[in-house]
Amino acid sequence: VPDAPQSWPSYLCHGLISFLGFLLLLITFPISGWFALKIVPTYERMIVFRLGRIRTPQGPGMVLLLPFIDSFQRVDLRTRAFNVPPCKLASKDGAVLSVGADVQFRIWDPVLSVMTVKDLNMATRMTAQNAMTKALLKRPLREIQMEKLKISDQLLLEINDVTRAWGLEVDRVELAVEAVLQPPQDSPAGPSLDSTLQQLALHFLGGGLSSVAGGASPPGPDTLEMVSEVEQPVPHVGAGLSPKQPVAEGLLNALQPSLSEALVSQVGACYQFNVILPSGTQSIYFLDLTTGHGRVGHGVPDGTPDVVVEMAEADLRALLCRELRPLGAYMSGRLKVKGDLAVAMKLEAVLRALK
Structure with missing residues (x-):
């Protein structure tokens, strides 16, 4: 933003005061040098205002400022x-x-x-x-x-x-x-992250692990299940879980037969499941659908997982017993999903493979 042109009286006064500033600097040198000389690093520029009028940016290097008539502002050029x-x-x-x-x-x-x-x-x-x-x-x-x-x-x-x-x-x-x-008022076409998580819990944890949940079988594909929005859903009969049952191990057993090269080519991602035990320790499992027929097992995957799903074992059991809704667990933070949401929604392909 260039300054407006100066009139000749203003220009004359500006030159005279600048000359007096230089003269004062010379008379008081070298003491004035400690205050008049400024060092500007390479990543900065100094904007100098002389008698209120802006000058071209100064620096990098040493910049001379006239006492009493120059003011300045440093500008950092780094990202x-x-x-x-x-x-x-x-x-x-x-x-x-x-x-x-x-x-x-x-x-x-x-x-x-x-x-x-x-x-x-x-x-x-x-x-x-x-x-x-x-x-x-x-x-x-x-x-x-x-x-x-x-x-x-x-x-x-x-x-x-x-x-x-x-x-x-x-x-x-x-x-x-x-x-x-x-959630959206009008459900969009195709699965969202919330619906994927809900189906993941109901299918992986409710259907695929029926043996873990005490033999309770999930509703059939043509069954309509009514759930009260006010009252808490009543657990299914026979869905009681023993505290010593290996819930996450049953998840691995349900996933193993469904692995294939077609599923790997369709999903192409690696998932990690962190189950927090009552003692406070974590039991970690992985589902690697990036190479070969895919792998599922205990521990951390070889590479960096694309998505990490984390929840407590008590909440996992509550999902199995239908005492905790998957969507409610996700919204309340009891079911945590870290990573790319688009990759997380690819779990829908794993759900279809289990059907």
Whole structure:
């Protein structure tokens, strides 16, 4: 933002005062040198205002400031990052979710960053939050969960359209869906993460492990089961569990016969299940569907898992007895899913293989 041209009286006064400043600097040298000489590192630029008028950016290296008539502001050119705190947003299909974002940016024009915006960090944060809100209001929950990278790229372009005029460029935006606080009013086509988790618990833990649950068989595919939304569901008769029964081991036994190369090519992901025992220790299991026919076993997988599912053994038993709803466990944090939500929803293919 260039300054307006000076009139000749103003220009004359400006030159005279600058000359007196230089003269004072010479008279009091070298004492004044400790205050007038500033060192600017390579990753910074110094914006100097002489008698209120901006000069060209100074640095890197040593910069001379005239006493009493020069003021300055340092501008850091390194990449910085901030996070947009999770906030409640409503999607197009009526779902309420908690969404945040991580943003990385850098200053490419020090003069614009100082002259156009007073609080650059706050202005960029508000711009990112507004762009995120507008983008998510136009999309259903399933699209938000499945296309986070695409939405992040769109947010990057929209934010840069605003911030380039401030001398700032956003390098990266990463959308983070913290939790789904309320499911969509109109169920979208295809499985969502919540429905996948619900089927996972009812099929893996209710149907595939009927022997573990005391021999209780799950409802057939054509059976309609009515559940009260007010009263807690009553456990099925015969679904009592002995505290010493190896619940997670039964999960492994149910998964083993379903592994195949076709399932590996369809899913292509690695899952880790952390079961927290009453003693406080963790019993870890894995389902590796990345190579061969797939593997399932006890312990940590060889590589980094794409999704980690974690819950307490008591909650696992409650799911088997139908005393705890899978969706309620996920929403309350008793069933935790860490990793890519799109990969987590690929568990639907494992469910179909068990049918």
